[in-house]
Amino acid sequence: MAREKYATNVKRQVAMVLDLNKCLGCQTCTIACKKMWNTDTGSGYAYWNNVETMPGKGYPANWQTTGGIDAEGKIKRGEIPTLDTGYGRAWTFDHQEVFASSGNEPSQKIWIQPKEKNVKHGANWDEDEGVGTYPEDNHYFYLPRICNHCEEPACLHACPRGAIVKNEENGIVMVNQDRCHGYRFCVEACPYKKVYFDPKRQVANKCIFCAPRVEEGVAPACARQCPGRLRYVGFMDDEDGPIWKLVKKWGVAVPLHPEYGIGPNVFYVPPMSPPQLDMHGVPLDEPRIPMAFLEQLFGPAVKDAMNILLEERERKKAGESSELMDLLIAYDWNENFKLDDGTREVFS
Amino acid sequence: MKKKLDLISAPTGLQPGNYVKEAYVDPREPSTPKADVEVTQNGKAWQLTLSWDCPDPVTDVSDDTHRFIDSVAFMAPGTPDAVWITMGEEGKPVEAILWRADREAPLRVVAEGWGTVERNEPPEGWTVTSAWDKGRWTVTFNIAEWPALEAHQQLAAAVWRGAARNRAGLKSVSPGWFPIEA
Numbered sequence: 142m143a144r145e146k147y148a149t150n151v152k153r154q155v156a157m158v159l160d161l162n163k164c165l166g167c168q169t170c171t172i173a174c175k176k177m178w179n180t181d182t183g184s185g186y187a188y189w190n191n192v193e194t195m196p197g198k199g200y201p202a203n204w205q206t207t208g209g210i211d212a213e214g215k216i217k218r219g220e221i222p223t224l225d226t227g228y229g230r231a232w233t234f235d236h237q238e239v240f241a242s243s244g245n246e247p248s249q250k251i252w253i254q255p256k257e258k259n260v261k262h263g264a265n266w267d268e269d270e271g272v273g274t275y276p277e278d279n280h281y282f283y284l285p286r287i288c289n290h291c292e293e294p295a296c297l298h299a300c301p302r303g304a305i306v307k308n309e310e311n312g313i314v315m316v317n318q319d320r321c322h323g324y325r326f327c328v329e330a331c332p333y334k335k336v337y338f339d340p341k342r343q344v345a346n347k348c349i350f351c352a353p354r355v356e357e358g359v360a361p362a363c364a365r366q367c368p369g370r371l372r373y374v375g376f377m378d379d380e381d382g383p384i385w386k387l388v389k390k391w392g393v394a395v396p397l398h399p400e401y402g403i404g405p406n407v408f409y410v411p412p413m414s415p416p417q418l419d420m421h422g423v424p425l426d427e428p429r430i431p432m433a434f435l436e437q438l439f440g441p442a443v444k445d446a447m448n449i450l451l452e453e454r455e456r457k458k459a460g461e462s463s464e465l466m467d468l469l470i471a472y473d474w475n476e477n478f479k480l481d482d483g484t485r486e487v488f489s
Numbered sequence: 490m491k492k493k494l495d496l497i498s499a500p501t502g503l504q505p506g507n508y509v510k511e512a513y514v515d516p517r518e519p520s521t522p523k524a525d526v527e528v529t530q531n532g533k534a535w536q537l538t539l540s541w542d543c544p545d546p547v548t549d550v551s552d553d554t555h556r557f558i559d560s561v562a563f564m565a566p567g568t569p570d571a572v573w574i575t576m577g578e579e580g581k582p583v584e585a586i587l588w589r590a591d592r593e594a595p596l597r598v599v600a601e602g603w604g605t606v607e608r609n610e611p612p613e614g615w616t617v618t619s620a621w622d623k624g625r626w627t628v629t630f631n632i633a634e635w636p637a638l639e640a641h642q643q644l645a646a647a648v649w650r651g652a653a654r655n656r657a658g659l660k661s662v663s664p665g666w667f668p669i670e671a
């Protein structure tokens with residue numbers, strides 16, 4: 142039986158584009174989000190925004206292998222990651238012990254380290270590991286992830302309580318914790334694993350796309366705090382805004398795992414990479430990040446997106462003008478964000 | 490009244506939302522196939538006891554993301570024709586008393602169809618005790634007054650086995666209302 146399709150009554154959809162060519166993996170976005178929204182003790186492990194190294198297991202571990210839909214469009218049964226092997230428990234530290242040990246010989250000093258032993262995973266577990274052989278083809282890149290605020294949210298349709306809602310005004314998907322009974326079908330069903338469960342409060346929680354900020358015309362904290370200036374925020378249908386330009390006009394921003402079939406509203410400009418080298422150190426025609434891997438993540442449309450990026454980069458290199466490159470370079474940071482017409486996001 | 494109940498799995502095809510319907514298959518056997526029920530009335534007060542085999546009790550789920558709690562509920566119709574399997578429908582409510590293994594007090598539940606369940610702290614005089622011994626749970630509700638049960642003299646029971654990840658509509662239930670008179 143093919144999956145039922147759902148009509149939504151969303152008037153406008155807010156969206157984000159992230160340029161993976163510019164992510165530093167600094168986790169400023171992760172911390173900006175965590176400190177602002179998500180400090181409950183039962184959610185210590187949960188990062189609404191996380192940045193993972195790709196290729197890698199990601200966070201939670203192996204999230205790409207659970208849930209989604211199968212080749213016939215039927216919903217697959219997902220899994221609920223565990224704290225130990227899926228997300229990784231939040232680490233605790235004995236700062237006092239470290240302070241007290243200062244001034245001793247280096248060999249006697251106690252260095253900062255998690256109290257937990259036998260840790261099996263964490264939110265940034267395989268940072269900078271990547272794959273390949275140095276110097277021929279070793280590579281990795283950073284993939285920042287938030288909730289995709291999908292067209293047909295798997296979490297919303299999985300909830301028997303109607304506790305997950307998609308806002309009609311801006312398409313933001315949120316959990317109504319007053320209605321949530323902690324059943325976690327949302328956690329299971331979301332193929333991006335972007336709904337979390339607070340076992341202390343027994344309720345689900347997730348990225349709210351900084352809804353109170355968006356309502357005031359201010360971009361989400363993860364985007365606003367990003368020192369790489371790689372995040373763009375606006376409405377999908379705003380032809381003067383950065384989202385429409387990057388997704389529709391230029392076609393260089395593509396969604397993560399479009400084959401999951403639920404219409405994600407977060408898009409990525411794929412990472413260009415230097416060439417692989419042969420055994421003598423001579424550059425080959427192949428990029429270090431194989432196109433096949435990018436297609437696995439972003440679907441076949443990533444190929445065209447990459448070609449357009451490379452062409453425009455050449456134009457810019459040749460001294461010609463390129464609206465696309467200017468937007469991606471973020472000469473004027475105000476161009477990155479366009480929510481409320483009256484709001485200038487960044488003051489220079 | 491004492492009664493042996495053969496329980497069935499609540500059908501996944503009837504569950505609200507698309508996920509459980511499509512992603513789950515109905516188990517061949519209910520997670521909890523049998524239960525013993527005992528009902529006694531003393532004036533307006535009721536004592537309802539359910540006991541069932543549970544080799545792997547789950548009494549605390551506060552320290553991980555994937556664990557589910559053992560629970561049990563007795564449900565009474567709010568109107569003579571309230572439907573049991575859907576937990577009532579609009580205008581034909583059901584009422585229930587729910588025990589969770591991680592709570593001291595029971596919860597009072599009202600519903601007019603699946604997805605409408607409201608849980609609240611119980612009225613004064615609604616209490617519960619529980620004991621797990623030799624692979625078996627025994628849960629006893631003491632209810633000072635329950636007008637719906639008094640009026641309709643019928644109950645249904647549901648058992649959620651945490652170790653089998655039972656929750657919401659994934660549960661073992663009595664196959665319909667049963668009368669509380671022998």
Ligand code: SF4
Binds near residue numbers: 285
């Ligand atoms: S703040 Fe920006 S540059 Fe830093 S990790 Fe997040 S997305 Fe990447």
